[in-house]
Amino acid sequence: MRALLSLAAVLALAAAPARAQTAAMNDHDPYLWLEDKDGAKPLAWVEAENARTLPRLQNDPRYTTFHAEALAIAAAKDRIPTPSLVGGRVLNFWRDQEHPHGLWRWTTEADYAKPDPHWTTLIDLDALGKAEDKTWVWKGATCLQPEERLCLVALSEGGEDAVSYREFDLQAGGFVAGGFALPKSKQNATWLDRDTLLVSRDWGAGTMTASGYPFVLKQVKRGESLDRATEVFRGAATDQVSTGAYVLHDAAGHRLVVISRAVTFFGTETLLLTDKGPLKLDLPMRTRPTALVDGQVVFSTSDPWAGVPAGAIASAPLAEVERGVLKPQVIFAPGPRQSIDGAGQTRNRLLLVVSDNVRGRGYVYTHGAEGWSHRPLTLPDNSSLGVVADTLRSDRSYLSVTGFLTPTTLYSLDAGSGQPVESKATPPRFDASHDAVDQFEATSTDGTKIPYFVVHHKDVPLDGSTPTIMTAYGGFQVSMTPAYLGTVGKLWLERGGSYVLANIRGGGEFGPAWHDAGRKTKRQLIYDDFAAVAKDLIARRLTSSAKLGIYGGSNGGLLMGVEFNQHPDLWRAVTIQVPLLDMIRYEQIAAGASWVDEYGSVSNPDEKAFLQTISPYQNLKKGVAYPEPYIWTTTKDDRVGPQHARKFAARMKEYGLPYLFYEDTAGGHSGDADIEQSARLQALQMTYFAQKLIGPAG
Numbered sequence: 001m002r003a004l005l006s007l008a009a010v011l012a013l014a015a016a017p018a019r020a021q022t023a024a025m026n027d028h029d030p031y032l033w034l035e036d037k038d039g040a041k042p043l044a045w046v047e048a049e050n051a052r053t054l055p056r057l058q059n060d061p062r063y064t065t066f067h068a069e070a071l072a073i074a075a076a077k078d079r080i081p082t083p084s085l086v087g088g089r090v091l092n093f094w095r096d097q098e099h100p101h102g103l104w105r106w107t108t109e110a111d112y113a114k115p116d117p118h119w120t121t122l123i124d125l126d127a128l129g130k131a132e133d134k135t136w137v138w139k140g141a142t143c144l145q146p147e148e149r150l151c152l153v154a155l156s157e158g159g160e161d162a163v164s165y166r167e168f169d170l171q172a173g174g175f176v177a178g179g180f181a182l183p184k185s186k187q188n189a190t191w192l193d194r195d196t197l198l199v200s201r202d203w204g205a206g207t208m209t210a211s212g213y214p215f216v217l218k219q220v221k222r223g224e225s226l227d228r229a230t231e232v233f234r235g236a237a238t239d240q241v242s243t244g245a246y247v248l249h250d251a252a253g254h255r256l257v258v259i260s261r262a263v264t265f266f267g268t269e270t271l272l273l274t275d276k277g278p279l280k281l282d283l284p285m286r287t288r289p290t291a292l293v294d295g296q297v298v299f300s301t302s303d304p305w306a307g308v309p310a311g312a313i314a315s316a317p318l319a320e321v322e323r324g325v326l327k328p329q330v331i332f333a334p335g336p337r338q339s340i341d342g343a344g345q346t347r348n349r350l351l352l353v354v355s356d357n358v359r360g361r362g363y364v365y366t367h368g369a370e371g372w373s374h375r376p377l378t379l380p381d382n383s384s385l386g387v388v389a390d391t392l393r394s395d396r397s398y399l400s401v402t403g404f405l406t407p408t409t410l411y412s413l414d415a416g417s418g419q420p421v422e423s424k425a426t427p428p429r430f431d432a433s434h435d436a437v438d439q440f441e442a443t444s445t446d447g448t449k450i451p452y453f454v455v456h457h458k459d460v461p462l463d464g465s466t467p468t469i470m471t472a473y474g475g476f477q478v479s480m481t482p483a484y485l486g487t488v489g490k491l492w493l494e495r496g497g498s499y500v501l502a503n504i505r506g507g508g509e510f511g512p513a514w515h516d517a518g519r520k521t522k523r524q525l526i527y528d529d530f531a532a533v534a535k536d537l538i539a540r541r542l543t544s545s546a547k548l549g550i551y552g553g554s555n556g557g558l559l560m561g562v563e564f565n566q567h568p569d570l571w572r573a574v575t576i577q578v579p580l581l582d583m584i585r586y587e588q589i590a591a592g593a594s595w596v597d598e599y600g601s602v603s604n605p606d607e608k609a610f611l612q613t614i615s616p617y618q619n620l621k622k623g624v625a626y627p628e629p630y631i632w633t634t635t636k637d638d639r640v641g642p643q644h645a646r647k648f649a650a651r652m653k654e655y656g657l658p659y660l661f662y663e664d665t666a667g668g669h670s671g672d673a674d675i676e677q678s679a680r681l682q683a684l685q686m687t688y689f690a691q692k693l694i695g696p697a698g
Helices: 007-013 016-027 040-058 061-075 125-132 318-322 486-491 512-516 524-539 555-566 592-599 605-614 643-654 675-694
Strands: 084-086 089-096 099-108 120-124 136-143 150-157 163-169 181-185 188-193 196-200 216-221 230-234 243-249 255-262 268-274 277-280 287-293 296-301 313-317 329-332 338-345 350-356 360-368 371-376 384-390 396-402 409-414 421-425 435-443 449-457 468-471 498-502 548-553 573-577 630-634 660-664
Touching: 040 643, 040 660, 040 675, 061 089, 061 486, 061 675, 084 384, 084 396, 099 125, 099 136, 120 125, 125 136, 136 188, 150 188, 188 243, 196 243, 216 243, 230 243, 230 255, 230 268, 243 287, 255 287, 255 318, 268 287, 268 318, 287 338, 296 318, 296 338, 313 318, 329 350, 329 360, 329 371, 338 384, 350 384, 350 396, 360 384, 435 524, 449 524, 468 524, 468 675, 486 675, 498 524, 524 548, 524 555, 524 605, 548 555, 548 675, 555 573, 555 643, 573 675, 630 643, 630 675, 643 660, 660 675
Parallel strands: 468 498, 468 548, 548 573, 573 630, 630 660
Antiparallel strands: 084 089, 089 099, 099 120, 136 150, 150 163, 163 181, 188 196, 196 216, 216 230, 243 255, 255 268, 268 277, 287 296, 296 313, 313 329, 338 350, 350 360, 360 371, 384 396, 396 409, 409 421, 435 449, 449 498
16 A cells, blocks of 8 residues: 655655656656647647547447437436526526527526426527627526626636626516626626626736736726726735635625635635725634625634634624624534535525535524524435525525435425425436445545445445446545436446445545645545545455546546556556646646645645655656556636646657547536537546446447
8 A cells, every 4th residue: 555655755765767757857848839728739639639539439339329328318308407596586507409508597486386387588508609609608697686686697618717797687688788798707706786896807917816817806887998997905916816706695684795815725815895995804714704694694614713613614793793803603513524515595594514424414593692593404314415596585495405326306495494395306317226325434544434435236246347437536625425326327327337436535525624634745645545445345346456447537637647657456447537637737737826725836845746756647657557548628628728638648658558538629627518518528438438347349
């Protein structure tokens, strides 16, 4: 097993030739030209690689079937139309085969309760894109509180994080002529009042951080051009992320205008916008206001704060907070295997979703003269819960319940008095009658117990013969919880495969400490956790190295790259999705500089030394019997960027190592510009796993 090494141990154990080779590699990178994301030469290289990979996968007869099944699930018209409650209406964004880019639409709450609601279209993205010769991708809408008639609609060209904002009138059913319109930028915009926005964006030279995010916040008035916007607050060019603003409201008409300066990815300076200007709050950098309920400002924290433990929810009276006085009262403090997994607010209540050993629990909290009281919600056990929609107009809300084998169900809740009532349910997408879910624990290199779920056939043979795919994320305090395996179930479980979800450190499954355990130079523990789960699976004979495939995207793509290098003998198949892979240059690619708080920086000698030990691009070696990976990315990814995947594939080619590489020219970091792209990427990946773990098509 690979132990977590101190810097001194790393330097002592590293062979001099290997160090010299790594140093030379860092000084001269022959594939820097592939970092020109949209350059003609790199795109020609991409085209050639795609022409080599796609026939291998798409000519497999299973691909056509996988694609059809994935598309049918993605486009099914009996899906739950996910609600948002705005202005007494139910809004929904919807995609199907007739509308691949989607419809923004509305219905009444009464009609939404019916099995087949009548919808009125607000925006047809396919029609809008055709009229404007753009590939518009929906990025959401922010509506003015409390009247909720006017909204800022965010649209992306091709799926990039950079968006354009346009003002939309829900009552009139169209864009506002001469209304607010913010051209394309990585930006944040929020309503201050009907005629005023608070906007952080690219205002020109010297207003963006090294990671490509804005740090200057300005006030934009209706009818005035952007060059007349008034500066409200300025962060610093050295900030790792961005500066933005948001406004909290409660049903009594109270309001709190918050300025958030993300000095690092997790460390935020919080200020209030007052009549006298910004007022900085004396808060830990990982504590921030998240809601306003009954005149109480609700805070979430990842650090201990004035008697509030890390990972808790607390509150303080608005009047005191506005004066900069912070005397918090604990609302909820998690146990050692608990974490906050979601929250919402209604007219008079606070909703909390708690993960308890990676199983969801729901609670309604009420503020009164004696403080906060709560009651549990009766919902299915062994599931993941989520707050889908809430509103300040009433105590109405919607909750989702999902499990690996349980189709997602939507529950309606009157938070003031009732228990959740089933409202809508997703029909089964695959036959789960022969499947079961088990939760096991593996022991990592430092003795920590790492939980993981296995979804498998009830009669799975314990002889190592079962084709198994395994995933995890392991970063940024993101929790990986049970969710319905619609597509995976249809394409993989029905064909006899097993699925594994590993709850490794770096995530948020057990609160901030679970995340902090694997940050920066402690990160090897994350990779040890994942390998420990694989070894435990194999020891239990649930699968074997010859039948085990792994996949992950973004930070999970980095995880895959590290596991590919460190344990090539553990896996038969590795899918590396929209990944980070060059951890020596990651700060100079796309938004990479914003993640130093997670990964560390090459400007810090200790952190650079560690990054050199784990960076997948730098640690590829000639002559190693690696499995043939499938590496895929998207050209439009302006968050991680396709550069990492390109360079990794190019190095594998240089070393004569087998690989498959595919770069989709549509879609951003999430790879879901439309339902066809989503189905295509699913089908390509599953064909690869079938080829590697099952064998040739029969």
